[in-house]
Amino acid sequence: MTQYDYIVIGAGSAGCVIANRLTEDPDTTVLLLEAGNPDTKPEIQIPLECTNLLGTEVDWGYFSQPEPYLNNRKIFCPRGKVLGGSSSINFLMYIRGNPHDYDHWQELGNPGWSYQDVLPYFKKSENQQRGASKYHAVDGELSVTDFISPTTISQRFVDAAVALGYDHNPDFNGMQQSGAGPFQLTVKDGKRHSAAAAFLVPILQRPNLTTITGALVTRLLFESTCTVGVEYLHERTLNQARINSEVILSAGAFDSPKLLMLSGIGDAEQLQALGIELVANLPGVGQNLQDHVVVPVPYEATVDLHTAITSNGIAESGLFLHSEGNLDTAPDLELIFGPILFAPPGYAHSSLGFTGLVTLTHPQNIGSVKLQSLDPKDTPIIQMNYLQSQSDVQKLIEGVKLIRKLFHTSAFDEFRGKEIAPGADVTSDAALEAYIRETCGTVYHPVGTCQMGTDSMAVVDHELRVHGVKGLRVVDASIMPKLTTGHTNAPTIMIGEKAADLIKAKGRVSQQVSAAIAS
DSSP states (O other), rough: EEEEEEEEOOOOOHHHHHHHHHHTSOOEEEEEEEEEEESOOGGOOGGGGGGGTTSSSBOOOOOOOBBBBTTTTEEEOOOOOOOOOGGGOOBBBOOOOOOOHHHHHHHOOOOOOSHHHHHHHHHHEETTOOOOOOOOOOSSSSEEEEEOOOOHHHHHHHHHHHHTTTBBOSOOTSSSSEEEEOOOOETTTTTEHHHIIIGGGGGTTOOEEEEEEEEEEEEEEETEEEEEEEEEETTEEEEEEEEEEEEESSSHHHHHHHHHHHHHEHHHHHHHHEEEOOEEEEETOOOOOOEEEEEEEEESSSSSOOTTTTTSSSSSSEEEOTOOOOEEEEEEEEEEEESSOOOTTTOOOSOOOEEEEESSSSOOOOBBBSSSOSSSSSSSEOOOTTTTTTHHHHHHHHHHHHHHHTTTGGGGGGTEEEEEEEEEOOOOOOHHHHHHHHEEESSSSOOOOTSSSTTTTTTTTOBBTTTBBEEEEESSGGGGGSSSSSSHHHHHHHHHHHHHHHHHHHHHHHHHHHHHHOO
């Protein structure tokens, strides 16, 4: 049986960072286990191909249960099953969130997670094309760049927003988040710069790092409440590996709680009903599932928009705003503009078009992740509960109306064709609500299912250690107690950076204690 100082489960946005930082010490051994395969699929590297990765062999291809507030539709919930995890199949957008998000995390009982605490970790990872500043750095591994060849119409979206009285904001990750401006991408030399490309590929030859792909972890191993290793399936063979220090679980908001429950950590009543031996009664495992919801408003274009292959297509510029005018909080709406057509099924259209996407940054929906069976190969049961709050619906209605208003400014006169969906004749709030419930979906930002905190539903503490057991941390988007204002890849990488320092600090203390005992 093999033995390592640390075992990291999942080579996604956080796992790749953890593997990199821990193996900076040549005396620290790390086993990195990834259920997916290497990131050799050519489309991964081409930003404009991002939509064509969903549903392929590099995607877990999850679906939610029938959603009760969406006419019982099952919602497609893609997750990366490949080196780099979802950072290898996402839309490449680099949005950190709002300072209020992290200050609120700290207020919820998580010291060390305020905006001032986490900003250095965002900067640590970053190689910002625009240069160093109070908010940005250039020495990190992750390339953050402007669009190489943005479309003219994406700038027109910004012009339209400014014409309607919104601020021009050239940097959503800078001094303020609200306003209209261009997005930035995780791109290097015109190619996707995933967490694997940034943090893992450059260090794969480190002798103290062992990386195994196609390795599905089936359960965590415990002696009483002490984590001692993992069991994993690789090439049809069940293997075990042991740890000297810790297991770091970085499998994401769906699979991290699934593996905890399979291993006996979760709600005692539910686990015992499945015949799983209880290790720690943590009823919050799999609860608190949060995600951004999005509604498309596509238009036909009268001319070819010439979208470059270095673009993600769906999100070149955007607008963060406060729909209720309270500027002392984080923006509650994000409008995303893309120079490609993203039309719901059943709406006829030509091949040319552009799309506005209305996104709630802080929706009220709270869902869950549960076990389908005792078989680790079975998908988890995912319930999102989108639009369970009528206030969310009303904000989306206002967002659709604002998209229309933006698209009907003079800035779009030379590009604007007919409205494809919901259609110019759909104007009443009731009709717009029906359209929203019929077509809305995920922005692919599930978080919260192993939330950080101190209350009865918390799964990890502020150092991401799982309550009630030893030698186990969760380090991924599942630890977020509340969803961030924007996109989740950058915050998840930040979580990996901060966790790496927490783990190293613990290791130094352990070494000092051992040395003191020996002397």
